[in-house]
């Protein structure tokens with residue numbers, strides 16, 4: 001019984017650490033966007049050292065890229081601590097332990113991908129993989145934290161609907177990442193659709209991104225509208241997801257309209273991560289409400 005009590009405390013600690021790490025991961029994703037749009041991706045041209053030193057001279061692009069690495073290091077330590085507590089209590093809660101150990105694996109892969117991005121001088125597909133793993137890390141941390149801290153909705157909202165929304169959000173985000181990865185960010189200055197200024201490939205990736213983003217926004221608004229009948233937290237979290245998506249949509253349109261200013265590009269990735277976070281959180285709460 002005493003051992004069970006210790007294990008339960010370990011799981012709660014793992015949950016709080018995972019929650020803190022997921023907040024840091026959100027900021028880290030937005031910071032990553034700042035590194036990219038400020039052209040600081042090669043501020044540290046080598047990896048894992050920076051300019052051949054453990055701590056480089058802190059100035060300009062080097063400061064921005066080195067700051068990103070330090071921030072990532074702190075986040076990684078939190079994820080590692082969370083995974084360690086969860087692993088120690090694996091006999092008490094196997095699923096939480098699995099989710100958080102996989103989050104650690106995902107963030108380690110993410111660190112290596114960050115290094116490969118530098119060593120391949122920012123190859124576009126490696127960039128896309130870097131984005132994919134950051135979203136995977138965020139999802140595993142969120143699921144692990146929700147389970148460890150026993151956050152669940154009762155009665156649960158429709159799990160299948162939220163699973164579909166997770167898939168739709170992943171699609172929109174990866175379509176956005178493809179725009180950036182293929183170098184077509186400025187390839188569709190027309191609104192609402194691309195016009196004669198766009199090449200065929202640029203027009204296609206932008207069209208897919210815009211249509212999918214519109215469908216996701218409408219689905220989230222519809223879901224929030226329907227959730228008013230359930231009320232409580234399930235309703236409020238779906239309202240937050242819909243509001244974040246509406247803000248993201250506005251930022252996306254404004255970014256195109258204003259010819260991609262740096263601030264809006266950073267905000268666009270930060271909000272994308274926040275929409276993803278809200279959708280994954282809602283799915284986790286719904287799933288946990290059903291399984292216990």
Ligand code: HEM
Pocket residue numbers: 033131172173174175176177178179180185186209210213214216217245248249250252253255256265266268269271272275
């Ligand atoms: C829920 C809605 C949306 C989500 C979740 C979303 C997500 C994303 C993501 C993740 C990226 C990649 C950013 C990066 O790697 O730095 C991106 C890029 C982009 N998106 Fe969206 N997007 C949404 C709506 C829109 C809309 C409505 C537009 C315009 C009509 C738009 C225009 C763009 C553009 C131009 C880029 C390239 C930005 C850059 O190079 O920094 N997005 N989007």
